[in-house]
Amino acid sequence: MDKKPVTIKDIAQMLGLSKSTVSRALIGRSDIHPETKNKVVELAKQLKYEPNTLALNLKQQKTNTIGVIIPETINRFFARSVGGIQRVADMAGMNVMICQSNESYLTEKNNLHSLLSSRVDGLLVAISRETDRTDHFRPILERGIPLVFFDRICENLGASQVFTDNAEISFQGTEHLISQGCKRIAFMAGPQHLFTSRNRLQGYSDALKKHNLPVQESLIIHSQYRTNKVEEFARYLISMPQRPDAIFAINDYAAIEMMHIFKKSGLRIPHDVAVLGFNNENMCQFVEPALSSIDHPAKDMGAAAAEILINHIRHQDLKPEQRIIKSKLVIRESTLKIPAF
Amino acid sequence: MDKKPVTIKDIAQMLGLSKSTVSRALIGRSDIHPETKNKVVELAKQLKYEPNTLALNLKQQKTNTIGVIIPETINRFFARSVGGIQRVADMAGMNVMICQSNESYLTEKNNLHSLLSSRVDGLLVAISRETDRTDHFRPILERGIPLVFFDRICENLGASQVFTDNAEISFQGTEHLISQGCKRIAFMAGPQHLFTSRNRLQGYSDALKKHNLPVQESLIIHSQYRTNKVEEFARYLISMPQRPDAIFAINDYAAIEMMHIFKKSGLRIPHDVAVLGFNNENMCQFVEPALSSIDHPAKDMGAAAAEILINHIRHQDLKPEQRIIKSKLVIRESTLKIPAF
DNA sequence: ACCGTTCCCGGGAACGGTCCCGAAAAAATA
DNA sequence: TATTTTTTCGGGACCGTTCCCGGGAACGGT
Numbered sequence: 001m002d003k004k005p006v007t008i009k010d011i012a013q014m015l016g017l018s019k020s021t022v023s024r025a026l027i028g029r030s031d032i033h034p035e036t037k038n039k040v041v042e043l044a045k046q047l048k049y050e051p052n053t054l055a056l057n058l059k060q061q062k063t064n065t066i067g068v069i070i071p072e073t074i075n076r077f078f079a080r081s082v083g084g085i086q087r088v089a090d091m092a093g094m095n096v097m098i099c100q101s102n103e104s105y106l107t108e109k110n111n112l113h114s115l116l117s118s119r120v121d122g123l124l125v126a127i128s129r130e131t132d133r134t135d136h137f138r139p140i141l142e143r144g145i146p147l148v149f150f151d152r153i154c155e156n157l158g159a160s161q162v163f164t165d166n167a168e169i170s171f172q173g174t175e176h177l178i179s180q181g182c183k184r185i186a187f188m189a190g191p192q193h194l195f196t197s198r199n200r201l202q203g204y205s206d207a208l209k210k211h212n213l214p215v216q217e218s219l220i221i222h223s224q225y226r227t228n229k230v231e232e233f234a235r236y237l238i239s240m241p242q243r244p245d246a247i248f249a250i251n252d253y254a255a256i257e258m259m260h261i262f263k264k265s266g267l268r269i270p271h272d273v274a275v276l277g278f279n280n281e282n283m284c285q286f287v288e289p290a291l292s293s294i295d296h297p298a299k300d301m302g303a304a305a306a307e308i309l310i311n312h313i314r315h316q317d318l319k320p321e322q323r324i325i326k327s328k329l330v331i332r333e334s335t336l337k338i339p340a341f
Numbered sequence: 342m343d344k345k346p347v348t349i350k351d352i353a354q355m356l357g358l359s360k361s362t363v364s365r366a367l368i369g370r371s372d373i374h375p376e377t378k379n380k381v382v383e384l385a386k387q388l389k390y391e392p393n394t395l396a397l398n399l400k401q402q403k404t405n406t407i408g409v410i411i412p413e414t415i416n417r418f419f420a421r422s423v424g425g426i427q428r429v430a431d432m433a434g435m436n437v438m439i440c441q442s443n444e445s446y447l448t449e450k451n452n453l454h455s456l457l458s459s460r461v462d463g464l465l466v467a468i469s470r471e472t473d474r475t476d477h478f479r480p481i482l483e484r485g486i487p488l489v490f491f492d493r494i495c496e497n498l499g500a501s502q503v504f505t506d507n508a509e510i511s512f513q514g515t516e517h518l519i520s521q522g523c524k525r526i527a528f529m530a531g532p533q534h535l536f537t538s539r540n541r542l543q544g545y546s547d548a549l550k551k552h553n554l555p556v557q558e559s560l561i562i563h564s565q566y567r568t569n570k571v572e573e574f575a576r577y578l579i580s581m582p583q584r585p586d587a588i589f590a591i592n593d594y595a596a597i598e599m600m601h602i603f604k605k606s607g608l609r610i611p612h613d614v615a616v617l618g619f620n621n622e623n624m625c626q627f628v629e630p631a632l633s634s635i636d637h638p639a640k641d642m643g644a645a646a647a648e649i650l651i652n653h654i655r656h657q658d659l660k661p662e663q664r665i666i667k668s669k670l671v672i673r674e675s676t677l678k679i680p681a682f
Numbered sequence: 683a684c685c686g687t688t689c690c691c692g693g694g695a696a697c698g699g700t701c702c703c704g705a706a707a708a709a710a711t712a
Numbered sequence: 713t714a715t716t717t718t719t720t721c722g723g724g725a726c727c728g729t730t731c732c733c734g735g736g737a738a739c740g741g742t
Contacts, residue, residue: 048480
């Protein structure tokens, strides 16, 4: 036990060869006698030789690894993105190193340093909720390390970006609520320094304006992507003198919790209050009433981001790319005041 | 752009020093003139020097990294475990490298090789659903690389293990259903080569036997931790000549989907069928009726596993440790036929 | 003035691979 | 047989870092 891992040198000594020869045999490259090669490969298998990736990476000046920074693994949306990233990376023969910022700017910065000193070949980043500045990404770009933001992107940095059509889909969702006769639509908005949140709010208010409905500050809740405040928000909405007749939630978990509280308060859904979620989790179809939501193709987004990144790693001189992933409005019972037939 | 990262040698040349001196200055170790040290540190900061972890790891023969293999990130239970692992690792100043096996034996084996050749200092593993042999872990143990299994453990390997009291809690859960007057309790069982699944089934049948109820094969569903078969199972149960009056599901998602299908079929919960889940996801309190479940402290389990592992990394001569994490039965409406008061 | 100690610093080996280059041996050609 | 070509292998540099060792300078004590 506690034996040092077997190296190329060990095999060389055992066979009376030089390490160059052993290396050649194991790589399968040129200039090697078949018989010698066989002997080496055989012994290597027998000794359970595993090449030391560290040494290789040091020599090659590349690690075949892409670093990923996401806010939280526990967040299903990002977990699904990571799934897409992994799939693409696997196919390209690259490894993935995942860090989570826990929605903290400081941790995000630490993650960045950690991945940088691990010499990853490229970076995939969804910034934290707290991150309202972008200076920590500058050095990455200056050094020419490929960097792709996804979903929670950074603007004005000249980096590649993949995100969903938040403005359009929020517009569409809001319009759907209006079409169902809703006139006082409450909206859960995220932090306004995030591109995603701003776009959603924009789509929401654009839709209201188009249909000559007032945009009221009192109906806009500034949430922080945190779920522990949902109950508070729900009670606030219920207690309003002019109760809203719809709520566009920031995600499905918030939506479902809201529905639950509304129902307990004797409100009927969607009759008294329509509820629209975000992300289209599996749960949506199993709650009562079934929750309408926005289907965000998280996996596709991750995959697209990874594709772009790998492209940039392989061809250093490419221009930054921007890709927009289309979302889809999934209408279920929780927003259908007018029965479809 | 595309500049090579600055190395210790670069700094040495710029200041007319040797790399040894620069190294000493940056490490903060012995024998260095304060003035020289200042100059070096200053320039390093200015040039945004990041030490090359690869070189360091190669030299030190350790990576300060623990490798983690889990079935799926998308599985919230394992996502939460990883959260606990990360927290403990962070506090110990160690990095975490996560691989997912996608519930495939082959991928698990590949992950193992990949982590091994990355020279992780230790391994945390929850085996895949498919894994019914253990030979691929032997070499790890023989080499003395610290290895801790968590939740989905491997028996008879002499490795450290952390898992929950599946037998006890299943016993308790089943007894709870019996106490509510259930006599025909259906049970979703996982693959029987998994320790966890076997223990759960054991607890279930022990409880039945204790209360003189028959253990019927027809009531035991052999699921594969897959959710896409749930509907099929539900329809099977409904169509039985003697319908079960309770179902102990393999996880909350399956439970909630079952409830949904039962309700659509006109069955009342818990009156006609009681439903008990597993994992106690947040959703449980928001569905209707609120779902009883088993609270599995996933984060604690991950944390415990990481603690044990780090301990073994730091002190090579420790004996394998086994820790059992206590679960808790959380009773809600979905199993309360007899109203509590 | 001489010697021992302390303080700084540089040189070089080592970690485990790959790869370029040159050399010896074998084979082919003249 | 002599020369060229090909095949096969070894030597060593290199990647970036740490660490051991040795050496020179300054300094204090005799």
